[in-house]
Amino acid sequence: MDVNERLEKLEQRLQVVEDTEKIREVLARYGFNADLGRSTDWVGVWKENGVYDLGPEHKPTGHDGLLYDVITSKGHKSIENHSQHTVVNHFIRIDGDKAWAEAYSIVFVKEGDGYKPWTCGYNHFEFERQGDGWLLTLRYRRPVGGDEWGGKVIKAYLSE
Amino acid sequence: MDVNERLEKLEQRLQVVEDTEKIREVLARYGFNADLGRSTDWVGVWKENGVYDLGPEHKPTGHDGLLYDVITSKGHKSIENHSQHTVVNHFIRIDGDKAWAEAYSIVFVKEGDGYKPWTCGYNHFEFERQGDGWLLTLRYRRPVGGDEWGGKVIKAYLSE
Amino acid sequence: MDVNERLEKLEQRLQVVEDTEKIREVLARYGFNADLGRSTDWVGVWKENGVYDLGPEHKPTGHDGLLYDVITSKGHKSIENHSQHTVVNHFIRIDGDKAWAEAYSIVFVKEGDGYKPWTCGYNHFEFERQGDGWLLTLRYRRPVGGDEWGGKVIKAYLSE
Helix, strand or coil: CCCCHHHHHHHHHHHHHHHHHHHHHHHHHHHHHHHHHHHHHEEEEEEEEEEEECCCEEEEHHHHHHHHHHHHHHHHHHHCCCEEEEEEEEECCCCCCCCCEEEEEEEEEEECCHHHHHHEEEEEEEEEEEEEEEEEEEEEECCCCCCCCCCHCCCCCHHH | CCHHHHHHEEEEEEEECCCCCCHHHHHHHHHHHHCCCCHHHHHEEEEEEEECEEEEEEEEEHHHHHHHHCCCCCCHHHCCCCEEEEEEEEEEEEEEEEEEEEEEEEEEEEECCEEEEEEEEEEEEEEECCCCCCEEEEEEECCCCCCCCHHCCCHHHHCC | CHHHHHHHHHHHHHHHHHHHHHHHHHHHHHHHHHHHHHHHHHHHHEEEEEEEEEEEEEEEEEEHHHHHHHHCCCCHHHCCCCEEEEEEEEEEEEEEEEEEEEEEEEEEEEECCEEEEEEEEEECCCCCCCCEEEEEEEEEEEEEEEEEECHHHCCCEEEE
16 A cells, blocks of 8 residues: 555544544433433434334434433433433444444432442443534333343344 | 565555454354354364363363363353354454453343343453364453452553 | 554553543442551552542642541541442543543441441542553542532532
8 A cells, every 4th residue: 555545544444443432421421411411412412313212112302302302211310410321331333423322221329328330231232423513313222021022123233 | 665575564454454353253153052052063163172260270272172061061051042142342463373352241142022231251261273274272361240359350451 | 544543543442442441449448448447458449639528628639638537537437347339320431641530439337236237428530541550649538418418429420
């Protein structure tokens, strides 16, 4: 390869690394906003037509649908500012202006004098590039130990 | 440095960064496979002669030994598809075609209507490069609060 | 851009990526040292005048203050070698020779035959570059569900 080709290749590879980190940041930002009652910021990490697939009959869609679901959710309001939305085991793939991630989520909450894992989830996320960052277009989540086999959610990584 | 030297240096540094991310992915993949009953995929992240050092007298070795240990383990089968194998606090070093990582593992399981941390572990992992990826050659794990001092497991990071 | 400019730009971007990983490593190292009774190593990740802001009236400062606080803390000594200090949801920014991170901390401890999340915290960290690495100059931590709104701690990420 000549110098120009090597530079181009490096620029492309480095962008993938930077984008991978940005996807992790979107998920951290998502959690911070969820915990600290920042509903407008929380919905702002979603694309306008984003879908939160929580079950066959529970798929809040679009900024209005997502906000409505959060605002009217007894569960969510009951934990605000004593919760911790965490995401771990990130497996992320960047494909041009699209990306996906598979990961585990755990929400810890304060209960009495102690803390407990409130929910644990299997997750498949999809993203689209917007400007310098990324927006969430889909979160498909099923609870660990729920009715549905987790392998239905976490499976894209198998093709890599 | 001339242009060629700067390019080579960049290529080498970037590869370390990419390899570090790949090691994290091996550990995520390990967890996904463990939780979702994908025994063949799970053993596939190990090198054929890999060793899972779980204690002085419990060291499943090689694909057959590892699979046998998992398949016959009451504990493991009892949690499949309602468990979450997570790895956090990664400290990773790449050295050519070898690598090691030290990290914490936590397995969450569903219990009744809630969730609990089922096990917490101190871990030292070793890897070898294979093609574009990495295989696990050793996992040395001891439970947090077990008989053995955790500092016997997590110590390679001190030399860095 | 000419070749020289492209190389410089790549070198700068790659350094940010490497520094981001190093910050994650400081936090992993912090946890390993805390759990394994390595007080001297633990205080060594702090700058000599570092401040651990645990509350309006509890701000251990400097290596002596930090060590004194840990050594005399009943809570800490009671969990050593059966604890796991974890940090997740890292949101990290590098700015030349300074850096900050916002993240969640969870400390798991063994209790009887099981494990529990002992504490969950909101954190803002600040760092200064030293040689090839980074030192912690400030950890501002408040417990999840404590008296203070978590949004007072985790807020720098909003400006990004």
